[in-house]
Amino acid sequence: MKFLIRLPFAIFLMVSTALLVLIGTWIEAKTESHGQAAVFIYSHPLFILLLIGFFINILGSALSRYPYKKQHIPFLITHLGLLMIIAGVMIKSFFGVQGHLFLIEGTASNELVLPESYALKIYSKEQVEIIPLKKSLLGNYYFSKEIPFQFLKLSSHGEGHLQAWLNSHSVQLKGFPKIPLIDLPVPLTLKSGYTVDLFANHSNTLEEDLQTISKQQIGKPFLFIHQSPEKKTTLLLSDAQGITSSLIFDAQNLISYNAYDEGFQGYTLQADLPFWNLKIEEKMQKELQEAEQHASLAPPLKFISQICKKQGEDFASTTTLLLKNWAREKSWLYDQWQLPLDWTLLSKDETKALYWMATLFQEDLLPHLETIKWPLLHTLKELPQEQVHLNWMAQLYGIRKELPEIIEPIDPITSSKMLSAFLRLYQIHWSSIPTDHLPPESMFSFESPLTYAIHEANPPQKLEKADPILWLQKENQTISLLYDRQGNQLKVPLTDGKHCLKFQQMSLPLPFVIRLHRARNIKFPGSEQTYSYECDLSLIESNQTIPVELKMNQVFETKDGYRLYLAGIGSLDNYGSKSVQLVINRDPAKYWLTYPGAVLVAFGIILLFWKRW
């Protein structure tokens, strides 16, 4: 035991400490991480043992000189000072406080966030419980009180992101079971009874994927979910005509999400996609039914109505089908209509006009009219391209009485073309139906659970940037929680629907509330270079408010020993709103141990050298 108070032990301690500090400095320089140096050296049990060794050695060495003589005074003063400094350091490391506080102008807080600390936050509807996760001297993690979960492990680093719609294996849509990607495409029956084919893909070639699917799905509606490598998800809904609507979601920059029961029942992303043509079809049928019953129909529709009555067909659905199929062909006149048409229902001249429209018409109209020497060609040439067809038809209709007689029996193709020409003449076409004022029920609403995708990863060299994953288990459910360094992630709901969890930094309540009024970034006159950072604070404690102006490199100390430093000022928006990061610490032993100890050491050394008893 005597060895502990002898000089060789003191030399051993000093050499060991010097060596460890040397290694610590090297680690810190190599990794640019104080965290690494702290883990391997400064917070290591060996280093703490050295500190205890120093204390024992100094105390023992001082006591060993008993009974003391006058010449021992400088020696005793120096040793007492050293003991006070070591005790002060120990008390600071166990009972001191160091943390930061983030404030936006106009806000106040008393929550001091402790860096590199871990805590499990358990939310229930009644309360929020914060349970610190601590590390023993041997390096094991444990919760400071009992938790209703089994602690599995703490992975040193993890990565994660919010995910919805699509994960690596399946499509996730609320109201549907998980759909494996390998099963795609699958028909998806939506609530309103419509069926769309579901496609999904992870790639960086959205356009190409879409082209491939569009070719495959001609005339068939589909929903395509695409995720880019940057985790941006595109939802694209296409109807049978190829009319598409789409939405893009960036899970890293969410604009809105749904929280069910404040998050206890989970979160979802919602996409409201209009699906025009199915609703146009419904709308059109309804309007045609009403028009047939209550209003006078346009001549071509009246003609179809009469035909339908003769054939025993439903006017509204027949007309809608005709228009829809015609739109799908994307031709000016339609030649696929099979229903027999009785042209005697129209006047002879009208039928003649429609017949010649159908017979003379060609898609590339102007060159054709030039070949047949159309007498009114010059008037058509002046028109914009999209008006040529209609105006030519109007010209033909205007001279219907002068037109030659129909020279042969009308075949079904010409008959179909005549009907479409008739409709064109009255500008009745699928594309002419306005879609901009459809009622809101024409939206299809898709929802997808919003969850975190977390996986273990290699820790970064700078340990301060490591985000550990906390693994817990409850019954058969394994829960993984990524460290929420900023405290701004969503709560993770448990399957019971009654609890949510978060794994984040510890926070301590300060005995006062700090309010930030304004922060200033003062620049050199005529320059954009910052001269100083300043902020106006109020420290509010019970009924007392203390105004504080805190500047860069200036410290404010409260009467109970909390020291406030202005660590940084940030900009929040283009208007110039500012946020402030304060560093706050408290060393409870500073004034009665550390500082007096340092004075005693200095005084003792002076006495040792200058005073000879």
Next chain:
Amino acid sequence: MLNKTLLLFLLLLLGCENPVQKNQREVQIPGRLTPLLYRIQIPEEWEITLNEDPLSLQDTMNPLCTIKIGQEKPIKINIHNFMNEITPEAQVARWKNQMANSSFTLSNCAGAGFAGLKYENYSEEEGVIGYALRLLPKLKNQVVAEMGAPITIKATGNSEWLLENRDAIDELYQSFELIEPILLSS
């Protein structure tokens, strides 16, 4: 030698100037629904009239308070809040329409949790210095009802006088804040 040193030291001390302490007073302003909502610092000599009539306060056309600077060509500063969401840009567009002079200065301004635009127009007859503000969107869900209401602080009066009092009006704006702080918690 000692005397010279003392004299030099005294001269050095004379060179130190204490900042001029202005006589400011804090005024607490009632809201339309809240008994006391905002506070400002104004010079002692400025006259302030608080609108404490509940009926009058129901109409957002009526200000929460009116401050008068000077007697001869007084400057009038009105503080309004609005119960519906109005952007600073929309407020400024309204002010532009009220002014005959089409030349103006527009700048961003922010502080105490509010952010928006500062509009200055100095025409020959009358000038305007107006601040159109609204609470930062990220603080909006942290406050109840009227605390999140958009605000305008508008000074009108003789342009020359306005320019003379420009800094003082800016100090008033700088001191404007909610009485109750917005509490942040993780």
